[in-house]
Amino acid sequence: MSAHYWEPIGTFRTTADGNNFSTTTPGFVGTFDGGNHEISGIVVKRDEANPEKSVYAGFFGYIYLNRNDPGFTSTSNVIPRILSVNLVNAYIEGGLEQLTLEGDTNPIEPLAAGIVANGHGTNGTTIRDCTFSGFVEGYDAAGIVGQNNGGYVYTSVNMGAVSAVRYAGGIVARDFYRGDKGVTQCTNEGMITSDFAAGGI
Numbered sequence: 001m002s003a004h005y006w007e008p009i010g011t012f013r014t015t016a017d018g019n020n021f022s023t024t025t026p027g028f029v030g031t032f033d034g035g036n037h038e039i040s041g042i043v044v045k046r047d048e049a050n051p052e053k054s055v056y057a058g059f060f061g062y063i064y065l066n067r068n069d070p071g072f073t074s075t076s077n078v079i080p081r082i083l084s085v086n087l088v089n090a091y092i093e094g095g096l097e098q099l100t101l102e103g104d105t106n107p108i109e110p111l112a113a114g115i116v117a118n119g120h121g122t123n124g125t126t127i128r129d130c131t132f133s134g135f136v137e138g139y140d141a142a143g144i145v146g147q148n149n150g151g152y153v154y155t156s157v158n159m160g161a162v163s164a165v166r167y168a169g170g171i172v173a174r175d176f177y178r179g180d181k182g183v184t185q186c187t188n189e190g191m192i193t194s195d196f197a198a199g200g201i
Helices: none
Strands: 013-017 020-024 031-033 038-040 042-044 060-063 081-083 086-093 111-113 116-119 126-128 131-138 140-142 145-149 152-154 161-164 167-169 172-176 192-194 197-199
Touching: 086 111, 111 131, 111 172, 131 140, 140 161, 161 167, 167 192, 192 197
Parallel strands: 031 081, 038 086, 042 086, 060 116, 081 126, 086 131, 111 140, 116 145, 126 152, 131 161, 140 167, 145 172, 161 192, 167 197
Antiparallel strands: 013 020, 111 116, 111 145, 140 145, 140 172, 167 172
16 A cells, blocks of 8 residues: 555544533554565655644554443453554655643644554553554654553664654654553664654654
């Protein structure tokens, strides 16, 4: 697959309820094994007219296990896994500023990444043996995962350029709960720039 405009798997959506808006984000649940097959030239373009569509920009936009999903019980302990995804010459544009929805006082902070924009899940998301080359731009942006929520990133390589307004990382832009234990044997070979804070990993 190459030269294709791509809608991220797992998207941010808003639903009108009178004068207010609620947010619902259907996330990817399960295991995706790319088999290290080359996926070349995907393009995720920023939607200036509908900025909510650019909240989570990447090959995967949002990964999340809803314990109420069919087939999962309240005691389920399922960790989504993204394995061996190899993106080549990809171009990812995410939102560049915080988004405040009508009727909501809490701004939404957009995320962009080559592989996963927002890796959530009951116990985080496991990302292993993934490779990215190309370009990522966003408010918070990274080559592999924009926000790592208690998950793990193993043996992954970023060779792409990353540009962010706030936080930029070669592997992870924002990391929660795991600290330095969440990223293992990963390598950044790309140029990382930010208006505020940038790091190689």
